[in-house]
Amino acid sequence: MLGAHCPIDQTNNAGETALSFAALFGRLDMLSVLVAHGANVNHVDARGGTALQMAISQHNTAAADALRQVGATQ
Template identity: 45%
Template sequence: MILLPLYAMHSSISEASHFSDPEEVAMELKNHFFNAAREGDMEVLELFIESRYDLDTQDTKGYSALILATYYGHLDAVERLLTAGANPCIKDNRGNTAFMGAIFKGEEKIAYRLIGTHCNVDERNNAGQTAAMYAALFERVELLQAMKDWGADLNAQDAAGNSAAQLLRGGIRLTSPINYDHSR
């Protein structure tokens, strides 16, 4: 249900851009929503939240507002989106979550906020990598310990055979182990 604040934004967008197609207007609103998350614009995010906009909507790359706010380091926006009901477990098109993005970008405060959500701490992206593997690769040792305390499996392996424990020791495999079939 879109309420008055977004209708007002919609009206100004329509007047400024002369959109006649409702799909174009919806796309423009979506772009404003994602830009607000990217920029940490709390006033605009609050308009979307108050208007009951779908906080879990995703762009063409699968990014949600929560993923974008995380990636750009906006802890206040992350917190507000979470308290408003945004799903922290959503994956982008590569299978990465907001938590994985926080670790990748070094946004440790956000990562600590996301670690306590109901998401699976051992969730894997499309390459079979876990957030613990990211933490180990980028030497975020304290965060890795917190993940272990939360139940993360540091011995889980990705498609190339890497585990968080191995990555923390500096070992990395760039390709999958060769599986020779000698049955021919």
């Protein structure tokens, strides 16, 4: 995606971004890369949630901690 020249916060129909998918699928190494390219760590999806909220609701402490490390606050 980084080489595709599309907006870094491009969303799918559910409002999810590459950053939220990286957190969801355990690609925690990609979080800092996406943020360095301008990804919004507090992006709100179509359901009103953020990647951090999703990680917390799934009891995924590794993803929640990694998101906080790159600046997620919501």
